[in-house]
Amino acid sequence: MDSQRNYIHFNQAKIVDYIEEWCADKLPDDDIIIPPQHQPPHPDDDDVPNQQTMNGILRAQKPPEPAWRDLGLQELMQKGPSEEMQEGIGQRLKEIQQNTRFQIMERQNLHSF
Known part of the structure; x- marks a missing residue:
C-alpha cells in the first residue's frame, strides 16, 4: 500500500476505516549503527582538509606541462x-x-513584387 489515496485502495470497505490512521502514523527515528571505517569525517575536525585545499595540493604536486609555443x-x-x-x-x-x-x-526580386 502506498501513501497516495486512490480508488484501487478502496476495494475493501474495512480498509477505508484504517487509511487515515495509517497515513497519520509516523515511524520513529531509529539510530543506525555505522562502523567507524564507513563514517564520513566530521567537517569541524582540524585534520580533515576541505575539498578546495585537496585540489590545490594535488595541482601543486603535479609537474607542469611544457607550454607549446612554436606556432610555425x-x-x-x-x-x-x-x-x-x-x-x-x-x-x-x-x-x-x-x-x-x-x-x-532574390532580395531584389522579393522587393519588386
Missing part, C-alpha cells in the same frame, strides 16, 4: 600556403561570391 609562423611567412590550399581558397571565395550575388538577386 616563421615557416608560414616564408613558404606561404600550398598551391592546393590556394586553389581551395580561390574556389571557396568564388562560391561565396556566387551565393552572395544569388541572395542579392
Whole structure:
C-alpha cells in the first residue's frame, strides 16, 4: 500500500476505516549503527582538509606541462600556403561570391513584387 489515496485502495470497505490512521502514523527515528571505517569525517575536525585545499595540493604536486609555443609562423611567412590550399581558397571565395550575388538577386526580386 502506498501513501497516495486512490480508488484501487478502496476495494475493501474495512480498509477505508484504517487509511487515515495509517497515513497519520509516523515511524520513529531509529539510530543506525555505522562502523567507524564507513563514517564520513566530521567537517569541524582540524585534520580533515576541505575539498578546495585537496585540489590545490594535488595541482601543486603535479609537474607542469611544457607550454607549446612554436606556432610555425616563421615557416608560414616564408613558404606561404600550398598551391592546393590556394586553389581551395580561390574556389571557396568564388562560391561565396556566387551565393552572395544569388541572395542579392532574390532580395531584389522579393522587393519588386
